Amino acid sequence: MSLLNETHAPALRSWVASANQPGADFPIQNLPFAVFRRAGSDETFRGGVAIGDQIVDLRMAASRAALSPQSLRFAAACGDSSLNRFMAMGPDAWGALRLALSRALRTGAPERELLSACLVPQSDAEYTVPAKIGDYTDFYTSIHHATSVGKLFRPESPLMPNYKWVPIGYHGRASSIQVSGQGFNRPVGQTMAPGKSEPDFGPCKRLDYELELGIYVGTGNQSCSSVPMDQAESHVFGLCLLNDWSARDVQAWEYQPLGPFLSKNFATTVSPWIVTLEALAPYRVPFARPEGDPQPLPYLDTPANRAGGAFDVQLQVLLESERMRSAGSAPAQLSATSYRHAYWTVAQLLAHHTVGGCNLQPGDLFGSGTLSGPTPDQAGALIELTSGGKEPLSLPDGDSRTYLLDGDTVIMRGWCEKPGTARIGFGECRGTVLPAKQS
Amino acid sequence: MSLLNETHAPALRSWVASANQPGADFPIQNLPFAVFRRAGSDETFRGGVAIGDQIVDLRMAASRAALSPQSLRFAAACGDSSLNRFMAMGPDAWGALRLALSRALRTGAPERELLSACLVPQSDAEYTVPAKIGDYTDFYTSIHHATSVGKLFRPESPLMPNYKWVPIGYHGRASSIQVSGQGFNRPVGQTMAPGKSEPDFGPCKRLDYELELGIYVGTGNQSCSSVPMDQAESHVFGLCLLNDWSARDVQAWEYQPLGPFLSKNFATTVSPWIVTLEALAPYRVPFARPEGDPQPLPYLDTPANRAGGAFDVQLQVLLESERMRSAGSAPAQLSATSYRHAYWTVAQLLAHHTVGGCNLQPGDLFGSGTLSGPTPDQAGALIELTSGGKEPLSLPDGDSRTYLLDGDTVIMRGWCEKPGTARIGFGECRGTVLPAKQS
Secondary structure (H helix, E strand, C coil): CCCCCHHHCCCCCECCHHHHCCCCCCCCCCCCEEEEEECCCCCCCEEEEEECCEEEEHHHHHHCCCCCHHHHHHHHHCCCCCCHHHHHCCHHHHHHHHHHHHHHHECCCCCHHHHHCCEEEHHHEEEECCCCCCCEEEECCCHHHHHHHHHHHCCCCCCCCCCCCCCCEEEECCCCEEECCCEEECCEEEECCCCCCCCEEEECCCEECCEEEEEEECCCCCCCCCCCHHHHHHHEEEEEEEECCEEHHHHHHHCCCCCCCCCCCCCEEECCCEEEHHHHHHHEECCCCCCCCCCCCHHHCCHHHHHHCEECCEEEEEEECHHHHHHCCCCEEEEEEEHHHCCCCHHHHHHHHHCCCCCCCCCCEEECCCCCCCCHHHCCCHHHHCCCCCCCEECCCCCEECCCCCCCEEEEEEEEEECCEEEEEEEEEEEEEECCCCC | CCCCCHHHCCCCCECCHHHHCCCCCCCCCCCCEEEEEECCCCCCCEEEEEECCEEEEHHHHHHCCCCCHHHHHHHHHCCCCCCHHHHHCCHHHHHHHHHHHHHHHECCCCCHHHHHCCEEEHHHEEEECCCCCCCEEEECCCHHHHHHHHHHHCCCCCCCCCCCCCCCEEEECCCCEEECCEEEECCEEEECCCCCCCCEEEECCCEECCEEEEEEECCCCCCCCCCCHHHHHHHEEEEEEEECCEEHHHHHHHCCCCCCCCCCCCCEEECCCEEEHHHHHHHEECCCCCCCCCCCCHHHCCHHHHHHCEECCEEEEEEECHHHHHHCCCCEEEEEEEHHHCCCCHHHHHHHHHCCCCCCCCCCEEECCCCCCCCHHHCCCHHHHCCCCCCCEECCCCCEECCCCCCCEEEEEEEEEECCEEEEEEEEEEEEEECCCCC
């Protein structure tokens, strides 16, 4: 478990002034990673770290020796067009580069002159998916989501008997993961309307988002080996925001008995920035089971996980419709919740994933599953907020939604905040629904 | 659809004498691809084509210009340590290299002298997974398997209402795909015994194989585009044998509602050789639906698919136990069937996979799903052959099996054969169960 150290000190200030603004997502205590280049340029993508409204270009910082000598090979690894090589170097490398950046970006740091030449404004940047994702796994860690969606799909047995024992997950599609800011065409597919005897084929009519966190694997494990709970977090590079777009009508028809397929594989959107577990250390919270629920089996249970295996990440979903954009009005908040309500921790997901011998590789991505909180207004998907499309959600401009319309942009935000501790922001994850290509 | 041409002529003979033996898997009409090196060497892996008991080293053939000038850049692409670059070149490239190899390997070919220096005996070779597999999808295309397994998991509704309309598939784990000849440790995991209120944790007690064909994607498609039926086969590079190892007790407990996860992701074994669709052209058979079954929706239906979208690949599963190995006795056949019984064709799987906009990439792999035939002895998994473990299968040496024991080697073979047409063999796919690491 990553502990507090000098990089977390709330009093630290940066010579990059925008990092010291109250409410900034990227103060010097955060230092998240992305892969970027200047927008519209033919530059190669390379790794960078956010500081205020700037990006430290790590390839340039390495080539100009603008960081401590012992951190330069780690910065150089980040100069690749994906973070996989750096991810594979492990937590000592991640921590060493974080420490070097923290020291070099502090007010009064002697590196300022060299390093300030390595800054690129975020407003000039475009991003790509920050890792080559070999395999993507989506989990189902909100018992609140599992219960309320279960009620809609299977009124007779909303929560499966395995739920409180098994961190339920399934394999997702890696090829269609895209970075925040892109759009995708509304998928077409087969659906079966109630009472009909033959399926329809056409554009999805019940397109939804799912509010999730993404979890990037840093170091992998060999085939036929497993990672025990007390080592699980050392294999995790960091967290991002993730939108697991879902075609509910396609899903309802196709998902039995082998799970979601075309209803999920047309697109998944991730935020560009990966917040490291080390940056999140001040926001650890105890992992506790509700009174009466079974305790996890021993392979999913450690004292450290009970004491601080969960993270209190605040999450928010907003909708920006075509109409709001035309009117110049602000996006409307659809819901807000916290990752602390998840039924399984990051460590438990990783330990469970490998317990049968499945090998993970650097850059692999997990989705947390839709992070609905305990109350109805904390639901992380429209299917829950609208009771399966039966109760439209009113928007501030008088409009309403059951499911997403063409032109809708869904925006997810995440941050950690509490008095006396630096704010750790995730930036945002946004994606736009474009019209279906076929009809 | 690939048509017959000079490379299929049954009368063709090779100057590699072993290719002309009756019953050989790799006559000159086959020419399947693998990635190999000399066993135990530190050579880099590179692509090769099988001819009789030899391998044409395509890297060497390219560097020595031992093939027709117009095919050399295709051979050179096969010199990589995976076939992805060659796969991405498309059917014209695949056909051009096949034609060049067919001509150069024929009796009397002027290339004989140069090319014979590029041969490596298969007995000296070791193989690796022939492509970098970005995403692996497993389908469920045998209605006989779906029905008989469905009976065991869900007696009340064995075949789901979607089965005859949707080519059911789910995403599998790419990282744990291994090549024939390797072993894996029996997985451990959670299982729930009947009548118990808490799950057990330990080694899988119901370890099974699944007889499948693998389908390699050659050329991909862009995100948010789809591949129509009449172009689908042009995106398919070829077929291999595939064993989708399955932990049935883990599967029964974990699979609802999101499908198999740890019960499948510990290992999948593929044969080293990929037989191209072009080589299989003489073995096309009509795709027909049983009387009374619905016809496929228009996006899954073309005249060409009805006329010859299925392939008559004979398949066989054998078991070689520790006891058989000690006694020096031959492996025992467990079942035999044909791919012609599949409910969906290769073209339908690919068209369905992309219809919602999911992008495929060169080297992606599909599993066909367990290829059980219509009669009980044609079942492609022990769960069916033993009625869910209730009726042990007798082996010729007096031993018996419900599920797999440690030390068991499962061998899958595939071939196409009919009078007056060259035999097209797939070689074999073998894997061995090693004891669990934890208990």
